[in-house]
Amino acid sequence: MRDVAARVGLSQSAVSLVYRNAPGVGPETRDRVLRAAEEIGYHRDNAASLLRRGRSRQLGVLFRMRHPFAVELAEHIYSAAEALGYQVVLSAMTDTRSERMAIDELLGNRCEGVLLLGVGSDTDVLRDVARRVPVVAIGLASPTPGIDVVRSDDSRGLGEAVAHLVALGHRRISYIDGGGGPAASLRRRGYRNAMRQHDLGEFAEVIPGEYTEIAGARAAEQILASEQPPTAVIAANDECALGVLDSLIRAGVKVPDDMSVVGYDDSRIASLPFVDLTTVRQDAAMMATAAVKAAAERLDEGRRDPRSVVLPAKLVVRSTTGHALVPAPAAAVPDPGGSAAQQ
Amino acid sequence: MRDVAARVGLSQSAVSLVYRNAPGVGPETRDRVLRAAEEIGYHRDNAASLLRRGRSRQLGVLFRMRHPFAVELAEHIYSAAEALGYQVVLSAMTDTRSERMAIDELLGNRCEGVLLLGVGSDTDVLRDVARRVPVVAIGLASPTPGIDVVRSDDSRGLGEAVAHLVALGHRRISYIDGGGGPAASLRRRGYRNAMRQHDLGEFAEVIPGEYTEIAGARAAEQILASEQPPTAVIAANDECALGVLDSLIRAGVKVPDDMSVVGYDDSRIASLPFVDLTTVRQDAAMMATAAVKAAAERLDEGRRDPRSVVLPAKLVVRSTTGHALVPAPAAAVPDPGGSAAQQ
């Protein structure tokens, strides 16, 4: 920077002003500075800038690269952060990089806030971190106190999914669980409640699973092997639903004629024309914006009280759901007060 | 750090030594320092450390989060870099973040080298960057001079794929192209050469496509609509192959009975049991290691001459390939000298 200043015959502080887009330097001078920098291949040193500046205006993002929805969120966070004048620092969790390591790196890089994308099992770490910087968790079911939470209305989303299937004549609707994944417990509860509200509590069945294709495929096999298979299945997320779909199709089960399938997330794969999955849409862009905003409120406006943002989740009907052809024979007139007589 | 030093009654430099794992401080003292730091919640400031240190020992990684193989590479790069004492800084390209922006960020963060994962269309930018720091491109077909390249032997990989299909009795083998994607031209050429070597040049057919499920699905539709469909298809990568598979299965075409399908990459989806795709394996871990090593050689050992590392690509036979049932009738005895009489 000294070199650039010397080259255009200015002081270093003038050049600094140019790079910060600060007022106090004419547009013509600005141009000259930029041109000189270009010529000698100068790049502003972020480390030095960070060190001297009071604030870094950096937001750390912690995520798993294998989670497609987290990736979608991360992409949107880039733009949301930029809009509020923040830079994004990515830190990925892998099998060899623990939550603690990834967060420590973020903190060491002077991030002023940390965004957690569907990550946050380690409550001890979270509490520590939250003491130092604002933490916003996206899609975390049970937040540690002091952490802001952004999630979609999973309960409502599953309600819509169940209602849609019921309207199509389905009664035997099973759910493939998300295990310990982000928001899995909320979705499971949403499913159970919805089934109960439709007087279908006795048909509610939660099949163990997780947020992966393979878990979905396994669950589908289990479903096909059962004596009274459901006529519709809701999977905890789209990847899981994809596994279900694939297993079903390979087994010769027609979707949606023989079985309806619903996913969750509306991630990219769901809308691929050859998948065309009925699913519950989470708006990644909206969630990203809300999360960045939550962090910015704490950082720029001094908010202290924790906030929980619940965004709408909405069913997107595509081609994997259809009318139930054959209502489960023994249950044409279900017994409302019934205990589990079927099992 | 001063505070920590004061707390244990040492000088700042002693604490610094502890944090750098440098010799010159007893294990007992070390413990005391670490404990004191824990108590007051101290984290070493990376910006300051970076600023003062001569070298940053940071490697920048540029990639697209939507490319599954790039994600796999990125994960392996974390461990490969750690093994050589480097830290990784991620920078993702998105629709709103150009190559230039992403690289500038990396450079501003004092990365000593840049790893490009299947990215590098903008030759101007690359040339500029390569002048400043070592650049290693993984899976880049036509490198700018001065850039190291790591790729797998795509030509050989496709050779194996074609040979495998030929051995199963296939002759009419089509290829779905990768468009302008990383290494696409190499794979295309590999396919064409292999077909020629098996005297199948007249059956060679390159269907336009790209590295996505949707391109694969579209290509499959086109194949099914053609008068003389092939009995086997090789897709430019696994995502594309997945699109093909799905389209075929939905159209009632049995794989591999009616049609064989081969992918490329052996990414995670290929080995999912319900996909179980025959594919050409690129060893992500090996490529990551080679790329980091290439950068480290320039950085630590002063290598100047560009290097090109070509790693073996190997066919992995799974369940999407099988014997050709019905050899193309008119071509039971192909005419070796034949011009394109069929078209």
Added chain:
DNA sequence: GTGAAAGCGCTAACAA
């Protein structure tokens, strides 16, 4: 609009 000077938190070279 511009320049001089202080210092952000750390590391490295050296002295003790």
Added chain:
DNA sequence: TTGTTAGCGCTTTCAC
């Protein structure tokens, strides 16, 4: 083994 010292490259008063 430990302490002293001088910056790394930038931003930021404050005086001009």
